Amino acid sequence: MSGSEQGLTSFDHTSLGQRVLFGSHAAVENTARVVADLGAEHVLLVAGRSSAQAARDVAGALPVVATIDEVAQHVPAERAEAAVAVAQSSGADLVLTIGGGSATGLGKAVALRTALPLVAVPTTFAGSEATDVWGLTTDGVKQTGSDPRVLPRAVVYDAALTLGLAPRSVAASSLNAVAHAVDGLWAPRADPVNRALGTEGLRALVPALQRLARGQDDLALREQLLYGAHLTAVAFASAGSGLHHKICHVLGGAFGLPHAEMHAIVLPHVTAFNAPAAPDAAARLAELFDGVPAAVGLRQLLAGLGLPQALREVGLAEGDLRRAAELVLPSVPPSNPRPVDAAALESLLHAAWAGDAVTAVVTAVVIEEGTAP
Ligand code: NAD
Numbered sequence: 001m002s003g004s005e006q007g008l009t010s011f012d013h014t015s016l017g018q019r020v021l022f023g024s025h026a027a028v029e030n031t032a033r034v035v036a037d038l039g040a041e042h043v044l045l046v047a048g049r050s051s052a053q054a055a056r057d058v059a060g061a062l063p064v065v066a067t068i069d070e071v072a073q074h075v076p077a078e079r080a081e082a083a084v085a086v087a088q089s090s091g092a093d094l095v096l097t098i099g100g101g102s103a104t105g106l107g108k109a110v111a112l113r114t115a116l117p118l119v120a121v122p123t124t125f126a127g128s129e130a131t132d133v134w135g136l137t138t139d140g141v142k143q144t145g146s147d148p149r150v151l152p153r154a155v156v157y158d159a160a161l162t163l164g165l166a167p168r169s170v171a172a173s174s175l176n177a178v179a180h181a182v183d184g185l186w187a188p189r190a191d192p193v194n195r196a197l198g199t200e201g202l203r204a205l206v207p208a209l210q211r212l213a214r215g216q217d218d219l220a221l222r223e224q225l226l227y228g229a230h231l232t233a234v235a236f237a238s239a240g241s242g243l244h245h246k247i248c249h250v251l252g253g254a255f256g257l258p259h260a261e262m263h264a265i266v267l268p269h270v271t272a273f274n275a276p277a278a279p280d281a282a283a284r285l286a287e288l289f290d291g292v293p294a295a296v297g298l299r300q301l302l303a304g305l306g307l308p309q310a311l312r313e314v315g316l317a318e319g320d321l322r323r324a325a326e327l328v329l330p331s332v333p334p335s336n337p338r339p340v341d342a343a344a345l346e347s348l349l350h351a352a353w354a355g356d357a358v359t360a361v362v363t364a365v366v367i368e369e370g371t372a373p
Helices: 027-037 049-059 077-090 101-114 167-184 192-213 219-239 243-255 259-277 279-288 294-304 318-331 342-354 358-369
Strands: 019-022 043-046 064-068 094-099 118-122 133-138 141-146 154-157
Touching (some): 019 027, 027 049, 027 094, 027 118, 043 049, 043 101, 049 094, 064 077, 077 101, 094 101, 101 118, 101 133, 141 243, 154 219, 167 192, 167 219, 167 243, 192 279, 243 259, 243 342, 259 342, 259 358, 294 358, 318 342
Parallel strands (some): 019 154, 043 064, 043 094, 118 154
16 A cells, blocks of 8 residues: 555654745745844845846845856756855855745755755745755756755745746646645655645645636735645655656756646646556545546646647657656656556656547556456
């Protein structure tokens, strides 16, 4: 029985300690407060160019000694090296990141090497700010690990800072947040506490995304997405990486696919593969989609949000699928509810690459598992 399907007889859960301040239009005040409370007087600011305005607004009155505005997805190792050098030469006593997961990720790389305290002000829904997970990419290989030094001491959430993000980017980023909770249901350390947090996060995210798909978008919707993204990231940090995240680590690191879109495309296929062997997770997820199987609901959401539906649309070549499967296979968690071999993985990846309808996959899996009526 997988961790996601266990009862309440016993579990071993660790909650990470982090201060969280949530409030729209309050980032300036809240960031100043946490920086002062940490006693910092020399701030290293990490903020990508798309967050330059937010950085000027939020950090304008802070004691910034150096600024890094070059950030990239999956944290290239050479960028991390350069940022560590800036942190050391500037005498920084705190790292402040303002931006999406790329800015947070670079700040984490600095914190990992220097043990400087980290404060994160997210402007996307990627959720990295709520985890102790770092990532670094060297020569196309993405390495990840967890370390208490990279968990931001404080996170300042301000949904108004996400208003510069186009609805399409909001959709992709929020589906990345959805993936944290869905994959968490069958991840290696799934337990009743992270399952509850993840489910509550999904209860915020899914209806908000359905509204976004109907063309609605306002500050309240962004608040709901940010709250859901926080909860699902906390759940992910606790539950660990399941099959979905192992696949996406390889696709992001080795093939440079865009992080949020890639997660959004792969998730329905992993869900279609695993859900028939994880009935508790399947029932929990189907409830969010009014009884529709989660894989189908996720796929409909993806289409409704106007996002790419196939990995071939975001830059993966068909000829890379076998190598991708080979790279993923050794990292598949033994806790996965269904056994995964090279052929199953390649077929799952092919379906995600081609953008196959998941209904067909669900049917095939159900019949194969012998659970069809
Ligand atoms: P990102 O930070 O690259 O941002 C996505 C896009 O949004 C970029 O084009 C960026 O320029 C733009 N953007 C960001 N803030 C904006 C703003 N305020 N206004 C306008 N545009 C804005 O990507 P992401 O999806 O936020 O994060 C992906 C990265 O985070 C990946 O490297 C991924 O591996 C990492 N990640 C890590 C964890 C973890 O726990 N360690 C969790 C999730 C994601």
